[in-house]
Amino acid sequence: MALVRGKPFGGRTLPWADPVVQDMLSRITDTAHTLARWQTDSTRPDLDAARHTVHKALEVEETSETLYRDLLTIERAAGSNTAIRRTAARIQQMARTYDITLEDTTEHTITLVLSSKPAPTGAHTMQV
Template sequence: MTGPNPEPQDRNGQVRIEMLGTPRITGGTHAHTLRTTDLAALIRLRPGRTTEYLCRAMDPVNPWSTRSLHPRLSELRNEIGLTDDETPLLPRPKNGSGYVFHPAVASDWHQFQQPAATGLAGSPAQGTADLESTMALVCGRPFDGRTLPWADPVIQEMLSRITDTTHTLARRHSDGDTPDLDAARRTVLQALDIEETSEVLHRDLLHIERAAGNPAAVRRTVSRLQQMARTYDITLDTLTENTIKLVLSDHPSPITAS
C-alpha cells in the first residue's frame, strides 16, 4: 500500500502512542485506524519482535498473514511520518532484526514510569510533584475498550502502578499539619474509576471521608465497596472489613492506614 509522502514531524508535535486510556496516536499526519493503533502499541511495548510474532500477536486465533501485516505497517509509516532529518519513525528491519520505533516516538506509559518510580522513592517534599505529573497522563483504564491478549500482562502492570501511585499520593495529601483532603479525594476517585476492584483505594477513600467528617460519604463508600465485592464475587480482605468497622464506629480514623 502506498500513500502520500509523510511530512517530517515538528518536535513540538512529537509522535506519541497513548495507552493510558483509549489507545491512540497523537502527533502524526493522518487519522489512525484501531488496528493500526493496536499494532503501533504492540511494537512500542514489544520492540524488536519479528514479522511472525506480530502476525500471531495481533490475532492469536486467526494469525495475520504477511500479506495482511505489511499494508498495515506501510499505513503506520505513512501516518507517523519522519523525523526532522527525514529518518523514518518506523524503520524497516535490517539483517533479520525486528521492528523498533525511532527513539523520537514516545508513549504515555514510558513517560509515566520514570517519574512514578522517582516520586515513589522520593520524600513527600521532593516526590509528590512527580506523582502528580504521572497521574495527569492517565486518561482512563489502560487500553480502554480494546481486547488484546498480548496486552493483558502490561495492562495489569499499568493498573498496579497507577494504584501504587494513587495510594502514595493520597497518603501524602492527607499527612502533615495542613492536609489537603480534597486533593486526596480527587486522586483516589480518579483511580477508582479506572480500577474499581482495588480494596486499598477504597480503604483510602474511607479514611479520607472519615477524616473530612463526611458520614454520608463514608456510608456511600462502604455501600460502593460492598456492591463491588458482590458484583465481582470478591471476599474482602480482613483489613478492609476492619476498616469498614472502624470508619462506621466512633473511634478516631488514622488517615494514613494501609
C-alpha cells in the first residue's frame, strides 16, 4: 500500500485509460481488503495498521463498500463507537453523493455495528 499515491493518472479522465484505471482500482481495493483482514484477524491484531490500510485505499476508491465494511469491522473490534458512527455517516453520505443504493451486506453491517450489543468475543473476525 506504500506504493499507492493518489488516484490512477492523477484522477484525470483519459478515455483510453478507463479499463486500466478500473483494473488498478480493483487491485488496490482487493489488496487493501486482504491486508486489512490479515491485520485484523491475526492472533495479534494490528488495528492501527488495518485502519491505515483502509483509509489509504478509500482515498483512491471512495465508493468501495467492501472497504467501508472493513473499516466498520476494525472500529468495532477497537471498541470505538465514535469512529463507528462517523464511518456509518460517511458511507451514507457517499451513497447520497453518488446516488448509490447500498448493498444489503453493507446495510446489515451498519445495523450490526450500530446496535447496542457489545462486540462478541473475536469481534475482529466478524464476517461481512
